[in-house]
Amino acid sequence: MGNTPSKSGSGEEPVKTTLFEKEPSGITYRIPALLYLRHSHTFLAFAEKRSSPSDYNAKILVMRSGTLKDDGSVQWSSSQELSTACLPNHRTMNPCPVYEKNSKTLFLFFICILGNTTEHRQIITGKNKTRLCCVSSSDDGQTWSQVRDLTESVIGETIQKWATFAVGPGHGVQLENGRLIIPTYAYYVPYRCCSFPIPFTVYPRALSVYSEDFGQTWHIGKMLRKKSCECEMAEIIDHEGRSHLYCNARNIGGHRCEALSENSGVHFDKPHIAPELVEPPSGCQGSVIGFPAPEFVPNDDAESKACGTSLLSPDTQTWLLFIHPTNKSSRRDMGVYLNRSPLHSSGWDRPRIIHSGPSGYSDLAYNGDKDQFSCLMECGKESELEQIAFMSFTLNDVMQTGSKKDKKMH
Template sequence: MADTPPRSDSELEPVRTTLFSKEPSGKTYRIPALIHLRHCHTFLAFAEKRTSSSDTDATLFVVRRGTQEEDGSIQWSSCQELSAASLPGHRTMNPCPVYEEQSKTLFLFFICILGKVTEQHQILTGRNRARLCYISSGDGGQNWSQVTDLTKSAIGATIREWATFAVGPGHGIQMQSGRLIIPAYAYYKPCCCWFVPIPGTVQPYAFSVYSDDLGHTWQIGEMLQKLSCECQMAEIIDQEGRSRLYCNARHTEYRREALSEDSGVNFDKPHNDRKLVEAKKSSGCQGSVVGFSAPNWALNSGGDTEASASSLLSPDMRTWLLFAHPTSKHSRIDLGVYLNRSALTSQGWEKPWIVHRGPSGYSDLAYDKDKDQFSCLMECGIKSETEEIAFMSFTLYDIMQAASQHQEKTC
């Protein structure tokens, strides 16, 4: 990798804590998922434990618990295996946690795939070998229920149209209405010949899995109208209080975005966002998005000097977005966070702040509204993005300071 020029102190990356590291034996930890439990001031960091970096060598989930101390530090527990999140003869993949506030129930969604059957084999044969599952916890992840297989009740006969499917990976959300949202995608089979898909016709489309009864029952929404793969979703609220569900999905050259007016049942026609590039060498990469309340100074700024300094300020939006993803259009390097203060426009994304220079992969964002602080769990390393999964935290001020410095340099 080419040398990068020295940076000033103001450009330094956030301090990161390594939570999972590749072992000398070859055991690798991949596919991070992060959730912040506000009621108990706790982070849960999930990952897949694999015997190698290959998808077919995934085994089960591991988790570390981060307790927030009064001084702002986080004390992390040792690594624990989640044996409850499994089905006999299957490997466990794609952690996707979501918290239901009324019942104080934490759901951990995932897929279980038969043996070592690859995604590509399922796509070529049209024979799905994935199951939709979850476990739940009523005590903030201290103890977990037995596994629930939702494949039949939530997907039903529709699964005959899919070669395979997955959730997330990364976090789900609960909307203001109480609806729980799990992001998902499936490889749809448009046509078959003697029950075998016609080569090249099986393609991925994103959709939501949702519940309106505190997670007792779940159903699936309609697929996006254009090709879209691994995705995450966020609720955005305008100044009049109207809610929309935003979907940000992996594609080939640029990220795909879509909005839903009915909370994830249907989405409008997706579009490519040319400010959010994908790495061509790896056919893109998973990314993470969170929505958060716009700061009061922005919503009530009027002629405020600080607010008017931004040409992209959108006072008609109560929700801003933050997106994490590798910033190179060539390969998975230089993980950046992008701020969007105008989520309903196609030009809302600002230049990214690079929070890790070097190999970077999958990531997951969380937002602590009490501390007004963001956290990111990310794959990263020096020579490869599969070397470790690390945790870091930063504030909106940090992001905006980085943007201001970038603007000064380009003027």
């Protein structure tokens, strides 16, 4: 079924609903993750609860559920702490939810880090203090299982080559063939001297953690052959019905890193830089999601004004949406980018700004019933750490800006 975009839109920013807000005591909420459960018309919004904005002061994951009403409004529950999503003497970070349709099981992946050990210390010493963990729910997040530490069974001896690692943050994806994908990155240690990493040789590389048996067992794929950090992934279906897994990763070179996998995430082809997708100097997490390409969309060409529509998407059955701060100098001005030819490089349109001002991490969700997108994002007036807000918008809202570029991916 194709996506039917909204017939109208305005240049105004979408209405925001604050779900998590920085408290006077200093408690800060960061690192959003969002999932839409189509069968129950429910949004699940996750975040880290921290005693301060610092990464090493992360404490526990929190969640709010939202019920989508017939009039398009969302009724949100109060915030709850996920008390089983933790390990003793560890802090919990990087929520990464994915829904398995066959068993109707919701998996929430995250990492647990020993004490206040920083990422930097793990990179310098080459001594990993991070665990790969998950909890699951069979009732759409109302109750959660006890934590599972998957580090040994999934990563195994490979952990000796990793200084540290993390999942997501942001949503995972289930492919059409049933495979579950958890976007992941690890700081790879190529060389050691006296057990310590050789300075300036440790860098992050994205990969997938995947399951072929509906989440019973998990495996790690091969790393991207380029520096690539926090990432999200999306499935692209071409017009012949073939699946391609797209990876979009944080990068420090001023632009995002992209790669495609032709074997559902086991390994990725040579990564390349996306010139239209800018990064601030230190980079920032971003979110990507795939959705069914519309058969017809509004068009201003004189030839098509009579019917008001135009056939698009000659390459694929899937389009991509990407959300990320658009300012090259700092984390500001959250924008949504559309890609109508996702198997080609340089296919991204100019962004539609949905929040002017400080903007940080984000996560996207797609509601196929209403042909609507929703996002959860860090934003504020003076700092992106002020709140995590929820908003919804249509494809037509995004398509008000942008000029198509089309250049073969290689």
